[in-house]
Amino acid sequence: MDYPGNLFVVAAPSGAGKSSLVKALLELDSAVKPSVSHTTRPPRGQEKHGREYFFVAPGAFDAMVQSDGFVEWAEVHGHRYGTSRQAIAQRMEQGSDVVLEIDFQGALAIQRVFSNTVSIFILPPSWEELRARLERRGEDAPQTIDLRMHNAALEVAQAPHFDFVIINDSFDRALFDLKAIVHAQRLKFSVQRRTRSETFRALNIP
Ligand code: 5GP
Numbered sequence: 001m002d003y004p005g006n007l008f009v010v011a012a013p014s015g016a017g018k019s020s021l022v023k024a025l026l027e028l029d030s031a032v033k034p035s036v037s038h039t040t041r042p043p044r045g046q047e048k049h050g051r052e053y054f055f056v057a058p059g060a061f062d063a064m065v066q067s068d069g070f071v072e073w074a075e076v077h078g079h080r081y082g083t084s085r086q087a088i089a090q091r092m093e094q095g096s097d098v099v100l101e102i103d104f105q106g107a108l109a110i111q112r113v114f115s116n117t118v119s120i121f122i123l124p125p126s127w128e129e130l131r132a133r134l135e136r137r138g139e140d141a142p143q144t145i146d147l148r149m150h151n152a153a154l155e156v157a158q159a160p161h162f163d164f165v166i167i168n169d170s171f172d173r174a175l176f177d178l179k180a181i182v183h184a185q186r187l188k189f190s191v192q193r194r195t196r197s198e199t200f201r202a203l204n205i206p
Pocket of ligand 1: 012037041072073074077083101102103
């Protein structure tokens, strides 16, 4: 199946800076919309139901799995997360550009469902820097950091399946790279034929 707008999926190991980069992209580019996932994990800090996630009980999540309500779902760090068909369908009808900030399993699943997905993997500049960032963040106990580092090695091994790679050495540079990918996608012939159809018709381009 093809997604009618541009569909970007961004994956990265935790600590690589994915959330901050996607947040900055959404602030800078109002034509890109986020997809709000469902999760069984409890809200953190200022998170609001329906904004960062739809926070649901495990039973409600199970019911959605059983009724085929998810395009993909995965267990990540002990909680379940899923992209609902509805979250994508609404955006599809509008033909909006959508960014999914999901784990690598979800990103690969989305790529299988929507063949025109643009997949982006964000890498840390080194293992040492990734560990240092997780430590500086101060959110996790040392054992959790070890687990995240172990998982990060498994996740990074999936990078070859992605269309684009951004090495997040400097935030500004990585954001520039992310914007460049979004922009280049919009300049593709097939995309411009859809978004600038009147101009193409006037120029007699089939
Ligand atoms: P967090 O709990 O830190 O918000 O997210 C944990 C991980 O789950 C992150 O890698 C995040 O991108 C991923 N995630 C969030 N939503 C989804 C989703 O709908 N599907 C999948 N597969 N992963 C998700």
